[in-house]
Amino acid sequence: MSQPRQSPARSIAAHAVLILWTLIALFPVFVTVVNSFKSKRAIFTQPLALPGPDSFDLVGYQTVARQGDFVAYFQNSLVVTCLSLFFVLLFGAMAAFALSEYRFRGNTLMGLYLALGIMIPIRLGTVAILQMMVATGLVNTLTALVLVYTAQGLPLAVFILSEFMRNVSDDLKNAGRIDGLSEYRIFFRLVLPLVRPAMATVAVFTMIPIWNDLWFPLILAPSEETKTITLGSQVFLGQFVSNWNAVLAALSLAILPVLVLYLIFSRQLIRGITAGAVK
Amino acid sequence: MAKGRPIRWHIAVFLAPAVLVYSAIMILPLFSTLNLSLFTRTEGGTAFVGLDNFRTLFGDPRWSAAFWNALGNNLWFFAVHMLVQNPIGILLAALLSSPRLRFSAFYRTAIFIPTILSFVVVGFIWKLILSPLWGIAPNMLDMVGLKSLFAPWLGKEEYALTTLALISVWQFVGIPMMLIYAALLSIPDDIIEAAEMDGITGWSQFWRIKLPLILPAIGIISILTFVGNFNAFDLIYVSQGALAGPNFATDILGTFLYRTFFGFQLQLGDPHMGAAIATAMFAIILVGVCIYLFLIQTRLRRYQF
Numbered sequence: 248m249s250q251p252r253q254s255p256a257r258s259i260a261a262h263a264v265l266i267l268w269t270l271i272a273l274f275p276v277f278v279t280v281v282n283s284f285k286s287k288r289a290i291f292t293q294p295l296a297l298p299g300p301d302s303f304d305l306v307g308y309q310t311v312a313r314q315g316d317f318v319a320y321f322q323n324s325l326v327v328t329c330l331s332l333f334f335v336l337l338f339g340a341m342a343a344f345a346l347s348e349y350r351f352r353g354n355t356l357m358g359l360y361l362a363l364g365i366m367i368p369i370r371l372g373t374v375a376i377l378q379m380m381v382a383t384g385l386v387n388t389l390t391a392l393v394l395v396y397t398a399q400g401l402p403l404a405v406f407i408l409s410e411f412m413r414n415v416s417d418d419l420k421n422a423g424r425i426d427g428l429s430e431y432r433i434f435f436r437l438v439l440p441l442v443r444p445a446m447a448t449v450a451v452f453t454m455i456p457i458w459n460d461l462w463f464p465l466i467l468a469p470s471e472e473t474k475t476i477t478l479g480s481q482v483f484l485g486q487f488v489s490n491w492n493a494v495l496a497a498l499s500l501a502i503l504p505v506l507v508l509y510l511i512f513s514r515q516l517i518r519g520i521t522a523g524a525v526k
Numbered sequence: 527m528a529k530g531r532p533i534r535w536h537i538a539v540f541l542a543p544a545v546l547v548y549s550a551i552m553i554l555p556l557f558s559t560l561n562l563s564l565f566t567r568t569e570g571g572t573a574f575v576g577l578d579n580f581r582t583l584f585g586d587p588r589w590s591a592a593f594w595n596a597l598g599n600n601l602w603f604f605a606v607h608m609l610v611q612n613p614i615g616i617l618l619a620a621l622l623s624s625p626r627l628r629f630s631a632f633y634r635t636a637i638f639i640p641t642i643l644s645f646v647v648v649g650f651i652w653k654l655i656l657s658p659l660w661g662i663a664p665n666m667l668d669m670v671g672l673k674s675l676f677a678p679w680l681g682k683e684e685y686a687l688t689t690l691a692l693i694s695v696w697q698f699v700g701i702p703m704m705l706i707y708a709a710l711l712s713i714p715d716d717i718i719e720a721a722e723m724d725g726i727t728g729w730s731q732f733w734r735i736k737l738p739l740i741l742p743a744i745g746i747i748s749i750l751t752f753v754g755n756f757n758a759f760d761l762i763y764v765s766q767g768a769l770a771g772p773n774f775a776t777d778i779l780g781t782f783l784y785r786t787f788f789g790f791q792l793q794l795g796d797p798h799m800g801a802a803i804a805t806a807m808f809a810i811i812l813v814g815v816c817i818y819l820f821l822i823q824t825r826l827r828r829y830q831f
Contacts, residue, residue, distance in 0.1 A: 372555030
């Protein structure tokens with residue numbers, strides 16, 4: 248019974264299933280982006296055709312550029328995501344270092360306390376968060392969003408980073424101590440550079456839900472000046488619901504930046520998922 | 527490490543920022559939300575009413591009908607994910623992990639793309655595709671001769687929720703796929719080789735050798751799906767609005783909470799009833815997580831390699 252590991256029929260079947268699902272996964276995105284470059288007539292008469300010379304039309308993008316303040320929304324999203332990411336990584340790494348490096352009373356308890364947030368969604372506290380932001384005058388500021396997303400991202404960041412920091416060699420840190428480095432320097436100079444790959448993984452995991460979140464921008468910062476791109480495009484799509492060119496163009500504009508970033512970092516992300524899940 | 531017993535301030539400094547932000551923005555509001563559900567608004571301010579809000583929520587026919595409707599829909603939403611998303615994810619992962627499969631990196635990357643898109647984009651794209659106005663869905667069904675099956679699914683009470691659940695499955699199938707894929711990769715080669723020596727190959731190898739080994743990963747996926755589904759809001763809000771139409775057929779706990787908290791049409795928003803719903807959701811999620819931690823996870827045998 249010396250079967251080859253993969254018989255040809257079996258491997259063809261595997262490819263068939265995978266190709267089928269790849270098509271299902273990509274088709275809606277493809278249809279949206281392709282049709283955003285077509286005239287209104289062509290969108291309806293030949294929705295599946297690529298834009299040709301007679302059907303090519305940028306009218307949708309022109310409407311978006313005139314009507315929506317997408318550059319400002321994009322900036323808001325960028326500011327919120329980058330700042331939250333910075334605080335999640337810095338605070339998360341610091342806490343992870345304390346938990347993985349030092350033995351102190353309450354260490355395990357503190358770890359469990361911080362891990363609670365992985366399972367319990369922060370949204371359940373929305374009523375009180377809104378009241379708190381109203382009381383401190385932070386409603387309709389980007390600060391409110393940064394604070395919420397930092398809190399939301401910390402539990403998973405601490406959890407993943409402390410797993411990785413346990414693997415940093417003790418000899419290295421002790422050598423640093425003998426050379427008279429302070430604990431802070433050991434953390435910033437020795438440990439942080441070594442866990443950079445793990446930080447990148449955490450960054451990707453943290454970034455996607457923040458960038459895509461609709462709930463908190465809608466509740467905490469719905470004003471025109473603080474709209475994020477997700478909320479901005481939701482409102483825009485609602486207003487232009489019958490203008491198909493504009494809707495398709497806005498959707499494509501929302502897809503493309505994320506898609507480009509994803510294609511650049513997909514290797515990192517997939518490696519992160521596969522490394523993290525083994526544990 | 528032993529430097530006598532001075533207070534090691536650096537530990538506090540390292541922990542303080544994370545613990546402060548996390549406690550102030552996450553834990554504190556969570557508990558004060560639970561607390562708010564015990565109060566109600568009066569002319570002068572707020573008054574303690576004990577469990578009255580919950581009596582209203584479960585006792586008042588209008589409130590309790592809305593609550594049970596949302597909970598029932600949410601359970602169905604979860605069931606569709608468990609029955610469709612996770613099996614498809616496991617199947618794709620099993621195919622991807624077969625040795626010497628070409629283009630596997632391409633498939634992985636492509637299938638994960640919907641997961642990174644925002645709900646706004648996903649909800650709207652599918653609304654357009656399923657729209658009878660545009661006609662992509664009916665035309666494609668026509669090509670395979672099934673045009674008679676087409677209906678404006680998102681507008682029909684009996685189909686809308688299932689359709690939305692399937693859209694969400696389409697979006698998130700990448701997550702179970704990746705986690706199972708990782709679990710399959712971590713199975714040591716000698717186990718697989720031993721199975722092959724015994725003549726166990728192909729699907730029987732998957733069912734009898736690999737599946738038992740990845741059960742812990744399937745457990746994790748189930749609880750992640752559970753928490754995600756009972757906390758869902760965005761997709762329904764984007765495609766059906768806060769009223770979760772048609773006729774509340776797609777109302778789940780997240781949209782019910784949002785409507786109660788902020789009000790809709792003629793009903794004023796009520797933070798205290800909103801807090802009561804959030805408390806109920808908290809209890810449901812807590813029960814689910816506890817069932818997982820104490821009943822399921824402890825019974826799953828973990829194999830040490």
